[in-house]
Amino acid sequence: MLDFIKDNKKPVITLGLVTVIAYVLYFLDEIKTTSVLVFGWGYAVPLVLAAMVGIIGERTGVVNIGIEGQMLMSAFASFFGSVITGNIYLGMLIGIGAGLLMGAFLAVAAVKWEMDQIIAGVVINIVAAGLTSFFYAPGKTLPQLMPVVSIPILSDIPLIGPVFFRNGLFALATLFIVLAVNYAIFKTRWGLRSRSVGEYPSAADAAGINVTRVRMMNVTLAGALAGCAGAFLALEAAGTFARGLTAGRGFLALAIMIFGAWNPMGALAAALFFGLSTAIASQLQADEVINIPQQFVNLLPFVMTLIVLSIAVGRVRPPAAAGQPYTKEG
Amino acid sequence: MTLTDTKQENKLGFFVRNQTIVVPIAAIFVAFVLGGILILLQGVNPLVAYKAIFSEAWFDSDGLLRTFQKTTPLVLAGLAVTVGLRVGLFNIGAQGQLISAALASALAGIYITNLSPIFHVLVALTCGIIVGAIWAGIAGILKAYRGVHEVISTIMLNSIAIGILDYLVSNPFKEPDQSLQRTKKIAETAVLPNIGVIPFGFILALIICLLVSWMLNKTTAGFRFNTVGKNKFAATYAGINMKLMVVTGMLLSGGLAGLGGAIETLGITYRFEPAFNAGLGFDGITIALLARANPLATIPAAILVGTLRAGGASLQFETGIEPEIVDVLLAITLLLVSAPILAKYLFKGKAQKSANVTSGWGN
Numbered sequence: 001m002l003d004f005i006k007d008n009k010k011p012v013i014t015l016g017l018v019t020v021i022a023y024v025l026y027f028l029d030e031i032k033t034t035s036v037l038v039f040g041w042g043y044a045v046p047l048v049l050a051a052m053v054g055i056i057g058e059r060t061g062v063v064n065i066g067i068e069g070q071m072l073m074s075a076f077a078s079f080f081g082s083v084i085t086g087n088i089y090l091g092m093l094i095g096i097g098a099g100l101l102m103g104a105f106l107a108v109a110a111v112k113w114e115m116d117q118i119i120a121g122v123v124i125n126i127v128a129a130g131l132t133s134f135f136y137a138p139g140k141t142l143p144q145l146m147p148v149v150s151i152p153i154l155s156d157i158p159l160i161g162p163v164f165f166r167n168g169l170f171a172l173a174t175l176f177i178v179l180a181v182n183y184a185i186f187k188t189r190w191g192l193r194s195r196s197v198g199e200y201p202s203a204a205d206a207a208g209i210n211v212t213r214v215r216m217m218n219v220t221l222a223g224a225l226a227g228c229a230g231a232f233l234a235l236e237a238a239g240t241f242a243r244g245l246t247a248g249r250g251f252l253a254l255a256i257m258i259f260g261a262w263n264p265m266g267a268l269a270a271a272l273f274f275g276l277s278t279a280i281a282s283q284l285q286a287d288e289v290i291n292i293p294q295q296f297v298n299l300l301p302f303v304m305t306l307i308v309l310s311i312a313v314g315r316v317r318p319p320a321a322a323g324q325p326y327t328k329e330g
Numbered sequence: 331m332t333l334t335d336t337k338q339e340n341k342l343g344f345f346v347r348n349q350t351i352v353v354p355i356a357a358i359f360v361a362f363v364l365g366g367i368l369i370l371l372q373g374v375n376p377l378v379a380y381k382a383i384f385s386e387a388w389f390d391s392d393g394l395l396r397t398f399q400k401t402t403p404l405v406l407a408g409l410a411v412t413v414g415l416r417v418g419l420f421n422i423g424a425q426g427q428l429i430s431a432a433l434a435s436a437l438a439g440i441y442i443t444n445l446s447p448i449f450h451v452l453v454a455l456t457c458g459i460i461v462g463a464i465w466a467g468i469a470g471i472l473k474a475y476r477g478v479h480e481v482i483s484t485i486m487l488n489s490i491a492i493g494i495l496d497y498l499v500s501n502p503f504k505e506p507d508q509s510l511q512r513t514k515k516i517a518e519t520a521v522l523p524n525i526g527v528i529p530f531g532f533i534l535a536l537i538i539c540l541l542v543s544w545m546l547n548k549t550t551a552g553f554r555f556n557t558v559g560k561n562k563f564a565a566t567y568a569g570i571n572m573k574l575m576v577v578t579g580m581l582l583s584g585g586l587a588g589l590g591g592a593i594e595t596l597g598i599t600y601r602f603e604p605a606f607n608a609g610l611g612f613d614g615i616t617i618a619l620l621a622r623a624n625p626l627a628t629i630p631a632a633i634l635v636g637t638l639r640a641g642g643a644s645l646q647f648e649t650g651i652e653p654e655i656v657d658v659l660l661a662i663t664l665l666l667v668s669a670p671i672l673a674k675y676l677f678k679g680k681a682q683k684s685a686n687v688t689s690g691w692g693n
Contacts (some may be wrong), residue, residue, distance in 0.1 A: 132659035310476035
C-alpha cells in the first residue's frame with residue numbers, strides 16, 4: 001500500500017484532493033454533487049479504458065492511433081450482437097471479441113508487416129467508420145438493459161458508493177482493470193519484459209525476449225480493452241448504436257495517456273479531470289450560472305485536449321521505442 | 331536462361347518498376363470484387379449496381395456535372411494531404427480546414443458587396459485560403475513549438491471547427507426564415523461559373539495540381555520539403571529550419587484544403603451548409619494514399635472517388651443498396667494501398683515500402 005502511494009505520488013495526491021473537495025460539496029448539495037460525479041465518471045470510463053489500450057501499446061513500442069476505430073467496431077459488434085442473439089451478455093462477449101480482432105489487425109499491420117504505425121491506425125479508423133455506417137440498421141433496440149450491480153458494503157459509502165460501486169458491469173470493472181494493468185506493467189515479469197521491448201528493443205532481443213511476439217501479443221490483448229470501451233458506450237452509456245458513436249473519444253484517450261505520463265494511475269486521474277470538468281461545465285450551464293451556447297460547452301474536452309497536450313508533451317517522456325518498428329538484424 | 335525466361339523477366343520487370351501504379355489499380359480491382367460480394371449478399375447483381383454508379387456518373391449530362399463537382403474539392407483535399415505527407419506531416423484535419431474555409435468564403439461572398447465579379451471571386455477565394463491555412467497553422471505551431479502530434483491536434487481542430495461552425499450557421503449567420511441551418515446564398519458577383527459540364531473550379535484545381543507538382547519537384551522549397559519528409563536528421567544537419575518547415579508545411583496544406591472549401595462554396599453549393607461538406611477531408615486521405623503522395627496522381631484518384639460519390643446516390647434509387655457501400659469500397663481500397671499486403675503478394679522481395687510519415691510522439 002505504502003509502496004503504491006510512493007510510486008504514484010502525483011495521481012494519489014490529485015485523487016485525494018478531488019475526493020476532499022467532492023465531500024465538501026457533497027455536504028453543501030448532496031443531489032447535485034452526486035449527479036455531477038456520476039456524469040463525470042460515466043464520461044471518464046471509456047476514456048480510461050481506451051487510455052489503457054494506448055498505454056499497453058506504447059509501453060511495448062507500438063503507437064495506436066486506431067483506438068477510435070477499434071472502439072467503434074466493438075460498439076457496433078456488441079450492440080448488433082446483442083440484438084441478433086437477443087442476449088446482452090453474449091453481446092458483451094462479441095464486442096470484446098471484435099476488439100481483440102481489431103487489436104490483432106493493428107498488431108499484424110504495424111508489427112508483422114512493419115507498416116507505418118500512424119497510417120495503420122488512421123486506416124483502422126476510416127475502415128471502421130465505413131463498415132459500421134454501411135452495415136448500420138436503424139430502429140433496433142437492446143433486448144434488455146444492462147443490469148446495475150451494487151457491490152455490497154462499498155456501495156453503501158456515501159457519495160463514492162453510488163458513483164463507483166453501483167454501476168453496470170463495465171463501469172464497475174474499470175477501476176479494477178486500471179489497478180490490474182498498473183500492477184501488471186510495473187510488478188510482473190510480463191510487465192518488465194513489455195517495458196524493455198518498448199524502451200530498448202535490441203537489448204530486450206539480446207536478453208532473449210522475442211520482441212515481435214511480445215508486441216503482437218500486447219497489441220492484440222489491448223484490443224480487448226478497446227472492446228470493453230466500445231461495448232460500454234453502446235450497451236451501458238448510450239444503450240444504442242449510432243453512426244460515429246465514439247465521437248473522438250479514442251483521440252481524447254491518447255491525450256489522457258500522455259497527460260498521465262503513460263502511467264495507468266496517472267491516466268485514471270487525467271480521465272477523471274476530463275470527466276469532472278465536462279460534468280461541472282454542463283451543470284453550470286444547466287443552472288444558468290454561465291450562459292454560453294451549448295455547442296461551445298460540447299467543445300470543452302477538445303479544447304482541453306489541445307491545451308493539456310501543449311503543456312504536457314515535453315515534460316513527460318514517452319517510451320523510447322514507441323512508434324519504431326523493430327527489425328531483427330542478421 | 332532461355333530467351334523466353336528473359337522475356338518473362340522483362341515483362342514482370344515492367345510491373346515491378348511501375349508498382350506505384352500497379353498496386354493502386356490492383357487495390358481498386360480487389361475492392362470492387364469484395365464490394366461486389368457484399369452487394370451480391372444483399373441480393374443485387376453487382377454488375378447492375380456498378381453499372382448504375384458509372385452510367386449515372388459518366389453518361390448523363392447532369393450526372394457528369396455532378397461528378398466534376400464532387401471531384402473538384404476532392405482534388406484539393408487530396409493535394410492538401412499529399413503536401414503534408416511530403417513534409418512528413420499527416421494532416422488528417424483537412425476536413426476542419428476545408429469546412430471553415432467554406433464558411434469564410436461564403437461570408438465573403440455574402441457580406442462583401444459592390445465588387446466587380448472577378449475581384450469578388452478572388453477576395454472570397456483568398457478568405458477561404460487564409461482561414462484554412464490558419465486552422466492548419468495552429469496545428470503546425472503546436473507541433474513545432476510544443477511537440478503536439480499533428481494527428482491528434484488536427485482531429486481536435488476538426489471537432490472544434492464543426493462545433494463553432496454549427497453555432498455560427500444556427501445563430502448569427504443563419505439564413506432568415508429557414509428551418510435548415512445554412513447561410514444565405516452568395517452574391518452573383520462571387521459565383522464561379524460552370525463551363526458546360528465542367529465547373530471552372532475544376533480547371534483551377536488542375537492548375538493548382540500542376541503548380542504544386544512543379545513546386546515539389548523543381549524548386550528549392552520543394553527540395554527542402556522532400557528532404558524534411560525523407561529524413562529529418564539529415565535535414566537538420568543540412569541546416570534546414572525544421573520548425574519553419576513544419577509550420578509552412580501545415581500552412582500550405584491547410585491553404586490547399588481551404589481553397590478546396592472555397593471553390594466548393596463559390597462554384598458548387600453557392601452557400602454554406604454543413605451537410606454539403608461531410609467527409610471530404612477524409613476522402614482526401616484516401617486519395618493522397620491512393621496517389622502515393624504524388625500531386626499529379628491525385629487527379630485520377632480524386633476522379634475515381636468523385637465518380638463513386640456522385641454515382642452512389644443513384645445506386646439507392648435504382649437498386650436499393652445504401653450509398654454507404656461507397657465508403658466500404660474506399661475503405662477496402664485504402665487498406666490495400668496502405669498495407670503492404672498486395673505489393674508483397676505481387677512482387678515478393680521486390681516490393682517497395684509504402685508511405686512512412688511518422689515516428690513516435692513529439693518530434
